[in-house]
Amino acid sequence: MIDVINLKKDFGEIQVLKGIDITINKGDIVAVLGPSGSGKSTFLRCLNCMEDPTSGSIIFNGVDIADMRVDINVHRRHMGMVFQHFNLFQNKTVLQNVMMAPAYLKCKDIKKAKRENRKTQFGNLFRGAQKKELIPIEKTKEQIIKETRERAMELLKRIGLDDKADAYPSTLSGGQKQRVAIIRSLAMDPDVILFDEPTSALDPEMVGEVLDLMKELARDGMTMVVVTHEMGFAREVASRVIFMDEGMIKEEAPPEEFFEHPKDPRLQEFLSKIL
Amino acid sequence: MGNFGQKVDKFMEIFLEQNGYVKVVEGLQNTLLIAVTGLVIGILIGTIIATVRVLPKYKRLPRILNGICGFYVALFRGTPMVVQLLVFYYVLLPILGWQITGVQVAMLVFGLNSGAYISEIMRSGIQSVDPGQMEAGRAVGLSFGTSMIKIVIPQAVKNILPTLGNEFISLIKETSVVSFVGAADLYVAFNYIGSNSYEFMVPYLVMALIYILLVLVITLLIKIMERSLKKSDRRN
Numbered sequence: 302m303i304d305v306i307n308l309k310k311d312f313g314e315i316q317v318l319k320g321i322d323i324t325i326n327k328g329d330i331v332a333v334l335g336p337s338g339s340g341k342s343t344f345l346r347c348l349n350c351m352e353d354p355t356s357g358s359i360i361f362n363g364v365d366i367a368d369m370r371v372d373i374n375v376h377r378r379h380m381g382m383v384f385q386h387f388n389l390f391q392n393k394t395v396l397q398n399v400m401m402a403p404a405y406l407k408c409k410d411i412k413k414a415k416r417e418n419r420k421t422q423f424g425n426l427f428r429g430a431q432k433k434e435l436i437p438i439e440k441t442k443e444q445i446i447k448e449t450r451e452r453a454m455e456l457l458k459r460i461g462l463d464d465k466a467d468a469y470p471s472t473l474s475g476g477q478k479q480r481v482a483i484i485r486s487l488a489m490d491p492d493v494i495l496f497d498e499p500t501s502a503l504d505p506e507m508v509g510e511v512l513d514l515m516k517e518l519a520r521d522g523m524t525m526v527v528v529t530h531e532m533g534f535a536r537e538v539a540s541r542v543i544f545m546d547e548g549m550i551k552e553e554a555p556p557e558e559f560f561e562h563p564k565d566p567r568l569q570e571f572l573s574k575i576l
Numbered sequence: 577m578g579n580f581g582q583k584v585d586k587f588m589e590i591f592l593e594q595n596g597y598v599k600v601v602e603g604l605q606n607t608l609l610i611a612v613t614g615l616v617i618g619i620l621i622g623t624i625i626a627t628v629r630v631l632p633k634y635k636r637l638p639r640i641l642n643g644i645c646g647f648y649v650a651l652f653r654g655t656p657m658v659v660q661l662l663v664f665y666y667v668l669l670p671i672l673g674w675q676i677t678g679v680q681v682a683m684l685v686f687g688l689n690s691g692a693y694i695s696e697i698m699r700s701g702i703q704s705v706d707p708g709q710m711e712a713g714r715a716v717g718l719s720f721g722t723s724m725i726k727i728v729i730p731q732a733v734k735n736i737l738p739t740l741g742n743e744f745i746s747l748i749k750e751t752s753v754v755s756f757v758g759a760a761d762l763y764v765a766f767n768y769i770g771s772n773s774y775e776f777m778v779p780y781l782v783m784a785l786i787y788i789l790l791v792l793v794i795t796l797l798i799k800i801m802e803r804s805l806k807k808s809d810r811r812n
Contacts, residue, residue, distance in 0.1 A: 349715065374717050377716070378716070386706075386708055388709060388712035391709065392730045392731050402716035402717060405722070405726075406717055406718070486716065489717065
């Protein structure tokens with residue numbers, strides 16, 4: 302689903318990513334480990350072009366999204382992202398946070414389709430026998446908003462926060478915020494969700510609830526790329542573990558092999574320090 | 577001060593009997609109209625300029641726009657309001673051949689001028705919002721503009737509301753120079769009363785009181801607005 306080919310990223314003089322090649326298939330859960338400054342966050346942020354790659358390509362569903370001419374906003378809808386610091390919209394309630402983007406974007410699509418149809422209709426006046434077909438519009442704006450609201454409430458119920466739907470994010474705990482952030486990206490029905498150290502900013506006792514939700518997503522077959530320091534999570538849930546150091550992928554293996562028989566000397570040193 | 581009572585009587589006579597109050601009401605209307613329209617235009621221009629100035633700069637178009645906006649801000653902050661009014665009214669209007677009144681010129685100039693100031697206020701407001709908010713907006717597929725309008729600017733406005741209030745207050749007070757281009761504001765009204773009675777003490781005193789009253793009312797309104805905007809805030 303995602304093919305990363307020779308991805309490089311410079312920040313000024315410093316080369317942070319020195320040529321990354323990796324393929325992420327549907328249903329994969331890829332855990333990215335590595336010391337700080339190894340470029341793992343940058344790699345993740347390059348995947349949805351939050352940082353524009355300096356060179357290389359990222360083929361997502363058949364399109365090279367590293368190409369600056371591509372409308373990245375269309376592709377980001379299919380790529381959720383969860384941040385270390387949650388980044389819930391502070392001026393929106395919990396429910397608005399979850400439903401805003403899908404509702405807005407779907408309504409915008411309809412508006413666009415209507416505009417196209419008007420153009421086609423006008424063109425059809427001059428086309429004679431061969432009329433061009435109109436884009437079918439099945440739902441009204443109200444229906445879409447109602448549906449997204451229902452879906453959002455369903456998701457909130459799933460994480461047990463439906464009673465907080467009208468609360469503002471500033472009243473939630475860290476764990477609650479992060480779970481809302483996860484279902485916010487889930488509400489877009491993405492093909493893949495990118496997690497950028499989702500538990501690093503949490504109190505230890507809140508880490509569990511967030512990891513549980515992520516495990517649940519993994520069981521449902523969501524494709525995930527997770528930058529994390531949670532070795533337990535990587536070992537238990539990931540289908541592949543990647544070790545990054547100095548802007549390169551030093552080792553890529555299934556979790557058992559990765560943790561039991563590390564080959565790269567730098568990885569051996571890294572694991573000996575943390576396990 | 578023995579004849580202060582006489583002066584008040586004289587003032588009241590002209591104010592009530594010689595249509596003084598009509599002039600004052602008209603002046604008050606113009607003052608408010610110019611300040612409010614100026615603020616609205618200013619906020620629009622200021623927001624646009626501020627947005628341009630925080631655009632990522634690695635493409636050519638944002639850089640050019642940024643240069644234009646920088647020039648605009650330098651121009652309007654670098655010249656006094658009176659000079660701008662005079663230049664618009666006596667230089668630009670005849671050249672363009674527009675037929676508009678002094679009040680309309682004043683509204684336009686106040687808008688353009690406060691736009692330059694508000695752009696800087698707005699920029700600091702936008703920069704005070706956590707960059708993660710914009711990132712989160714972009715990450716769910718919203719465009720730069722949509723994230724800006726729906727997420728960043730509402731939070732920015734909340735942060736800069738007290739400063740915007742300041743700007744509005746100074747706009748109200750600065751309207752006292754619009755008589756330079758023949759717009760009848762409060763100053764013109766009270767000057768009229770004063771020159772008809774050859775007595776300026778009371779009219780100008782009342783004028784000062786009206787300005788203070790206006791500013792107090794506005795301060796109150798801003799406070800109410802701030803409170804209602806703070807519901808998403810922990811500090812309420």
